[in-house]
């Protein structure tokens with residue numbers, strides 16, 4: 001399946017909404033988790049015998065635990081406002097990738113078992129029993145949603161398909177039908193501490209390597225500390241930052257900022273992962289377990305603040321959920337919000353004049369910025385409601401002279417997902433990832449053609465990996481993708497003070 | 499005949515009120531698992547109230563997403579609001595001044611309501627994407643509302659009914675005293691379809707009327723870092739970490 005041939009969608013000249021192509025993506029589904037990936041997470045190893053009944057029971061349980069689910073399943077009036085808002089629909093033309101149609105896959109079961117109308121007259125209200133056919137559609141199409149929340153922005157009731165996808169994935173996990181990519185990764189976090197399975201010695205090695213590289217390049221001894229007790233700041237960053245390109249240049253940038261500001265910081269090998277894939281599979285229990293590694297690390301190392309590196313959905317779990325999952329944070333310094341985003345830290349330092357940037361260092365670049373979906377629509381930075389849009393741009397503009405925004409319809413809260421979020425960043429879904437990137441690639445193409453943009457700055461490990469992989473399909477070089485903190489790091493005047 | 503309608507409306511009222519109350523009770527009682535406001539979101543409760551007000555009064559998000567649906571939706575809902583204002587006179591012995599003043603607009607409201615409904619219905623039939631997501635019930639709901647609207651308008655413009663008598667009947671119902679109801683066919687159709695609407699209300703997508711106030715994506719305050727949100731069912735997990 002992974003090596004199946006497919007065509008990269010063509011740029012749409014007038015951004016026309018495609019005509020429906022039923023079942024155009026029905027052939028695509030991610031690899032199913034093996035018992036080894038399920039059992040450590042307390043999920044059944046494989047599809048249980050009475051899965052039809054178990055699925056309905058689990059749905060009933062979630063309805064009592066989650067108001068959002070109940071209200072969303074009841075409220076949709078089928079107005080159609082969301083039908084053209086999903087990047088996966090725009091890129092694949094498959095009608096089941098229209099947000100409301102995706103919701104209906106779950107709603108049909110809800111109506112059958114939990115509403116009067118669906119019990120009396122199922123045909124009238126589109127109520128369906130749990131069948132193999134329905135389950136197949138669930139597995140396919142709930143894994144063609146990146147939980148980006150774009151549909152929610154445009155729905156008159158804010159119905160958030162991400163919540164529905166999470167619930168559906170949670171139900172599937174509980175009947176033994178998990179997704180390999182996510183569950184395998186979560187197992188690694190529980191055992192080793194990060195998604196990539198990098199043990200402590202490997203981390204130490206990598207960080208020492210970074211120190212040498214930075215010393216060679218700048219003649220300044222910037223430290224990249226690991227497991228340092230008594231540090232002020234615990235930095236939690238996606239593990240891709242430890243070696244993937246262009247992520248690692250972002251990590252180098254964080255280190256330079258901390259160094260220059262004189263902030264004493266550390267990374268923890270026990271909580272060496274900002275990402276929390278528990279969210280993707282909609283599991284409160286898994287999210288809770290993963291998040292509390294961070295609490296444990298903060299306690300063990302005796303830090304005063306927690307700062308998160310560049311990552312989109314990680315920032316959602318951090319900003320919006322961490323207090324719930326792993327708080328209260330009464331043992332940390334109350335002067336700082338918990339947690340902080342690295343961009344908040346850097347922005348404050350710039351504003352206070354504690355670090356100095358020379359944007360001319362980046363004069364070879366014309367930069368645009370991709371608002372990560374989860375940062376844009378599920379979190380905030382700073383103390384004003386639009387901070388998550390303003391602060392990254394302020395920091396970029398302090399680091400670069402030439403900055404251009406993309407089409408207003410594709411940025412801020414209307415931003416398009418990179419196409420690889422929500423637990424879909426796996427090679428078995430490459431076709432979906434390429435097609436789902438279409439709207440972002442079109443907006444990028446505009447600014448490249450009209451404003452000579454050379455770099456696409458991002459603040460999310462998934463966005464960065466996804467873009468480097470899919471941009472070549474659209475005729476862009478993968479080197480265009482850049483971490484915001486690489487721009488910062490390159491512009492930062494090291495050692496200029498004192 | 500009058501007795502039939504009397505019973506029908508008593509039953510319909512009970513179903514509507516009890517059904518809706520139970521539903522709202524469920525919404526209130528169900529916790530949200532996490533903080534999930536769609537951002538940028540207001541940082542205060544009053545900010546959230548204003549956000550919801552804009553959604554209810556202006557259909558703000560719909561305006562952002564689809565102009566045609568917005569136009570028809572506003573025609574329909576604003577028309578409906580005027581019509582309902584105009585109808586209050588059937589239930590008041592002494593009619594308030596506002597209701598008095600709203601009378602002439604109610605007629606236009608009726609027309610706007612039907613026009614909006616037909617527009618929404620046309621989109622449902624013509625627009626491929628919306629046709630795909632429409633079920634039988636979605637068409638029936640529009641048919642029912644159009645029927646109510648058209649039968650109502652026919653009493654105004656085609657075959658008048660004795661409004662005084664209609665009013666006497668409903669005032670009587672409110673005092674458990676069954677009066678005579680005019681036996682006009684268009685009134686019968688109007689009233690039967692209204693009763694059906696009332697009875698399906700708590701069991702259908704008409705629940706969006708309540709949902710719009712309870713959807714956490716819009717109704718939550720953006721204060722996750724400042725205030726710890728914890729669902730009661732999740733609290734026990736804190737003990738064994």
Ligand code: HEM
Pocket residue numbers: 077078079156553554555557560567570571572574575618619636639640643704706707710
């Ligand atoms: C708080 C008051 C209400 C709000 C905020 C509200 C809002 C909305 C919105 C935004 C839509 C989607 C746009 C559209 O398709 O028209 C809608 C649809 C609809 N509303 Fe309401 N509504 C309210 C009250 C009502 C009431 C009282 C009724 C019933 C008599 C009603 C019946 C409908 C119907 C039938 C639709 C679907 C129209 C279609 O098929 O396209 N609404 N409503």
Ligand code: HEM
Pocket residue numbers: 578581584585588604605607608609611643646647648649650651652653654658659661664668688692
């Ligand atoms: C028990 C409830 C109701 C009663 C007794 C009632 C009765 C009437 C009567 C007597 C008329 C004729 C007015 C005239 O000739 O001037 C009328 C008109 C109308 N009714 Fe109703 N109706 C009821 C509920 C509703 C509801 C719930 C709707 C909308 C969903 C509705 C929509 C209309 C419309 C659009 C008209 C025509 C415009 C107007 O006269 O306001 N009615 N109704």
Ligand code: SF4
Pocket residue numbers: 085086087088097098099102144145146147148149150151152160161162417
């Ligand atoms: S959350 Fe994003 S990916 Fe999922 S249906 Fe909505 S727009 Fe599509």
Ligand code: SF4
Pocket residue numbers: 075076077078079080081082083099100154155156157158159
């Ligand atoms: S915009 Fe909201 S109410 Fe309208 S069809 Fe989509 S999910 Fe349903």
